[in-house]
Amino acid sequence: MKALLTLGLLLRSVPVQAKVYEPCELARILKAHGMDDYYGVGLASWLCLAHNETGYNTQATKYNPGDQSTDYGIFQINSQYWCDDGKTPRSVNGCGIPCSALLQDDITQATQCAKRVVRDPQGIRAWVYWRTKCHRGDLSQYIQGCGV
Numbered sequence: 679m680k681a682l683l684t685l686g687l688l689l690r691s692v693p694v695q696a697k698v699y700e701p702c703e704l705a706r707i708l709k710a711h712g713m714d715d716y717y718g719v720g721l722a723s724w725l726c727l728a729h730n731e732t733g734y735n736t737q738a739t740k741y742n743p744g745d746q747s748t749d750y751g752i753f754q755i756n757s758q759y760w761c762d763d764g765k766t767p768r769s770v771n772g773c774g775i776p777c778s779a780l781l782q783d784d785i786t787q788a789t790q791c792a793k794r795v796v797r798d799p800q801g802i803r804a805w806v807y808w809r810t811k812c813h814r815g816d817l818s819q820y821i822q823g824c825g826v
């Protein structure tokens with residue numbers, strides 16, 4: 679029994695490796711998911727957003743103490759409006775998914791939810807980092823040499 683308890687403690691202490699995409703790899707995946715020019719948002723904008731929000735890290739999270747929400751995944755999708763983490767007060771869950779789905783290496787659900795976010799009246803401007811880091815700039819550097 680003691681050995682099983684020790685093994686259980688060891689397994690819990692092993693860090694989970696996050697998938698951190700290379701820019702061109704992510705650009706190809708986003709293109710395959712129909713994100714290029716989705717609601718007027720091009721691949722370079724999505725790459726700029728993911729770069730500035732998470733450094734292309736699928737398991738990034740950020741707690742927001744003001745509204746007690748958390749941003750999840752490669753696009754930092756917020757639990758107040760778009761997913762259910764079971765702890766955010768007054769969560770709307772506009773994408774109809776658990777927030778844990780946004781932390782997967784397979785970003786299919788994250789891209790589907792991001793598409794839902796940009797269909798909202800705020801569009802891509804829902805992301806603060808897009809407004810502050812990506813808006814009005816030449817974003818071609820994010821997809822340069824990717825062949826997309």
